[in-house]
Amino acid sequence: MPASLQPEAIDEFSRRRYLTYPHANGFAGGGRFLVLGQQETTGFSLWRCDLSTGEEQRLGVLPADVAGDPLWFDIALRSGRLVTVTNNEVWCCDVLRPGSADRIYREEAPGACLQSLPSISADGERVLVVRRTGDNHAVMEITTITGQARVLFSVPWHAGHVHFSPCDETWIGFCHEGRADAITDRVQAWHAHQAPEGMCLLDQRPAGLWLGHERWAFHAPTVLVVAYGGSPGKPRGVYELFHDRRPPRLVSEGDRDWHVNVSRDGRWAVVDTTGPHDRPGRGWEEAENISDVLLIDLVTGRRTFLARSRRGANHPRHPHPVFSPDGETVFYNETAPDGDAVRVMRVGNPLRRAR
Numbered sequence: 001m002p003a004s005l006q007p008e009a010i011d012e013f014s015r016r017r018y019l020t021y022p023h024a025n026g027f028a029g030g031g032r033f034l035v036l037g038q039q040e041t042t043g044f045s046l047w048r049c050d051l052s053t054g055e056e057q058r059l060g061v062l063p064a065d066v067a068g069d070p071l072w073f074d075i076a077l078r079s080g081r082l083v084t085v086t087n088n089e090v091w092c093c094d095v096l097r098p099g100s101a102d103r104i105y106r107e108e109a110p111g112a113c114l115q116s117l118p119s120i121s122a123d124g125e126r127v128l129v130v131r132r133t134g135d136n137h138a139v140m141e142i143t144t145i146t147g148q149a150r151v152l153f154s155v156p157w158h159a160g161h162v163h164f165s166p167c168d169e170t171w172i173g174f175c176h177e178g179r180a181d182a183i184t185d186r187v188q189a190w191h192a193h194q195a196p197e198g199m200c201l202l203d204q205r206p207a208g209l210w211l212g213h214e215r216w217a218f219h220a221p222t223v224l225v226v227a228y229g230g231s232p233g234k235p236r237g238v239y240e241l242f243h244d245r246r247p248p249r250l251v252s253e254g255d256r257d258w259h260v261n262v263s264r265d266g267r268w269a270v271v272d273t274t275g276p277h278d279r280p281g282r283g284w285e286e287a288e289n290i291s292d293v294l295l296i297d298l299v300t301g302r303r304t305f306l307a308r309s310r311r312g313a314n315h316p317r318h319p320h321p322v323f324s325p326d327g328e329t330v331f332y333n334e335t336a337p338d339g340d341a342v343r344v345m346r347v348g349n350p351l352r353r354a355r
Helices: 350-354
Strands: 033-039 043-050 056-063 073-075 081-086 089-094 102-106 112-114 126-133 136-143 149-155 159-164 171-176 187-191 195-200 211-216 222-227 237-242 249-253 257-262 268-273 290-297 303-310 329-335 342-348
Touching (some): 033 073, 056 081, 056 089, 089 126, 126 159, 149 195, 187 222, 211 257, 303 342
Antiparallel strands (some): 089 102, 126 136, 171 187, 187 195, 237 249
């Protein structure tokens, strides 16, 4: 049944459930299943939710520091294999045929630490993860069947948000992490032949833009990124960047955009905001704890208000909106009024139904 055009909760605050990170995939079975994380007392559990029947199944529980990052995960677009990282270990399980999870890799190098946000190829056979050793950050590719790992490349600065381009997996997106007002080469890409050392997709200095929360698209080997409202330059909002050196394209102007995601057909984007979208100001000015969810037409740039949500101070208490695979529904997180508990919401895409 299509989601209502009015926002509705699919869970309760008491369960403390959340969506995975925006550039990862939480769906399986052609969109029938949505996997959610759940904060427990001493770790996190993963739950498979059947969106057609409401039936739930726990996929597993993994120990983790609940005061740190939540358990992020990514599901292969074609195979349903899920990958997650905790305590320097990489784990996989099958969302479509639930059973025990398998540890496929453990980082043993002294002083090395694996980042908690992995990416998995569409066939489920390769995993990307960042290994930090001091200031060095290495992007590793791990084979899920054998657990064999190899370093694709490394950089002497804080790299993160690594993920396969879902349109062309020979391209890998990542970023130069750090304060948005200090980093001028945020959006990065790697290709074994065309960019074996990595490449910056936009020098931010001439335009005075502070970029973040990049997300590679499904329909083309391009990346959407937010120019934050705090940027001294403008126009601010959502941009599309290209690895072939074409100039950046302003998709839609906005002074409060925060995270961005894209539909699989490349027709729409969705953003959450730093404060009410209809309130004067930009960035975090007068933001309170409000974050709106806005639909963007990628052709015209036109914006449509979908829902008003609340945000908390840290993960996973950000809306992090995402489209269902068919583009019919937008899912997002909502933080409780106390700023602590979180639940998952959904709202229908009114423009998809109008076509």
